[in-house]
Amino acid sequence: MNKFFKFIPVAVCAMAGLSFASCSDDDEPTDGGSDNNIVFSNGVPKEVGDMKISTNAAGQVVKITEDDMTVVFDYVGATSKAVEIPTDYDMTMKVSWGDSDKGATFYIKRNAQGFIEYAYEVEHSSDWVNGEDVWFDKANEWWFTYNANGQMATMKRTEGNNEVTTITYAGGDITKVEMHDGDGDEMLCTISYTDATHSTPIDNKGGIMLYDDTFRIDMDEMAPAYYAGLLGKGTSHLPLGAIEDEDDVYTFTWTLNSAGLPTKFYGVNKYGDTDEYKFVW
Numbered sequence: 221m222n223k224f225f226k227f228i229p230v231a232v233c234a235m236a237g238l239s240f241a242s243c244s245d246d247d248e249p250t251d252g253g254s255d256n257n258i259v260f261s262n263g264v265p266k267e268v269g270d271m272k273i274s275t276n277a278a279g280q281v282v283k284i285t286e287d288d289m290t291v292v293f294d295y296v297g298a299t300s301k302a303v304e305i306p307t308d309y310d311m312t313m314k315v316s317w318g319d320s321d322k323g324a325t326f327y328i329k330r331n332a333q334g335f336i337e338y339a340y341e342v343e344h345s346s347d348w349v350n351g352e353d354v355w356f357d358k359a360n361e362w363w364f365t366y367n368a369n370g371q372m373a374t375m376k377r378t379e380g381n382n383e384v385t386t387i388t389y390a391g392g393d394i395t396k397v398e399m400h401d402g403d404g405d406e407m408l409c410t411i412s413y414t415d416a417t418h419s420t421p422i423d424n425k426g427g428i429m430l431y432d433d434t435f436r437i438d439m440d441e442m443a444p445a446y447y448a449g450l451l452g453k454g455t456s457h458l459p460l461g462a463i464e465d466e467d468d469v470y471t472f473t474w475t476l477n478s479a480g481l482p483t484k485f486y487g488v489n490k491y492g493d494t495d496e497y498k499f500v501w
Contacts, residue, residue, distance in 0.1 A: 256448075256449040258333065258370065261427065262425055262426055262501070264279070265447070265499050265500060267500035268447060268497065270286045271447070273447055281293055281447060284448075291314070291441075292313070294314070296311065297309050297310040306340065309327040309329050310328055311330070313326040313444075314326075324343040326445075327340045334449065335449075335450060336450050338362065338363055339362040344356075345358065359378075360377060360379045363375070363376040369392060371394075371452045373389075382402045383438075385397065385398070392456030393411070393457050396410050397411070409436040412459070413458070413460055415471070424455050424458050425480045426501070428499065434470070434472055470487065472486075472487055473487070474486075
């Protein structure tokens with residue numbers, strides 16, 4: 221499903237019923253971009269792995285860089301007449317890679333709490349055709365819903381033949397992730413928050429969410445939007461393991477500072493492969 225590696229087994233938490241409700245109209249509205257305090261009560265991290273996160277004077281995330289990728293957030297919206305998309309949009313997120321013309325622009329419509337409910341993506345890329353590098357624009361669409369706690373409940377994207385991801389929660393934690401698409405491909409992932417050395421779950425005080433790596437939720441270029449506070453709230457606790465499709469197993473280890481904020485994520489699989497993320501606050 222993605223580039224992450226396979227891990228050693230862990231115990232799986234009990235699974236809860238599905239929850240698909242969107243955020244209610246009573247959710248606290250935002251003022252020009254999402255209120256990052258809703259998602260990051262202890263402040264937006266400055267670094268997540270190789271991502272470096274920049275904010276403006278209002279505390280909004282305006283730029284994220286990772287290796288040769290740059291993501292720029294513009295919180296000024298416009299009517300759909302500015303670009304051929306189905307609806308007006310509240311803001312844009314532009315992704316580019318180094319000096320290449322390759323990139324993508326997301327035209328984003330948010331809900332009352334500032335989270336993305338719809339995005340129209342225009343991807344500019346190239347392919348090798350008859351000995352020539354041919355450039356083209358490709359349109360993708362994204363839809364999100366959130367539960368009563370403001371956490372992502374469903375994600376649908378036209379890429380991958382209308383891939384649909386459904387997320388189940390219990391006690392504020394993701395316990396199950398299901399994906400299916402129009403090609404008949406399916407994925408089931410269950411998440412655990414305790415293990416042999418942690419009988420009590422670890423509080424997610426920093427609001428960290430590694431959607432792809434720990435929850436197997438495939439987001440591609442949309443993933444940085446979480447750290448701009450645009451994809452709902454994080455889990456209540458930090459995941460310690462996952463089992464994907466019954467036999468792909470993962471374990472996760474977190475290092476915390478004196479304030480209980482994560483400073484390092486570490487993973488190891490049965491082949492001895494390891495991976496690490498660092499977090500700077």
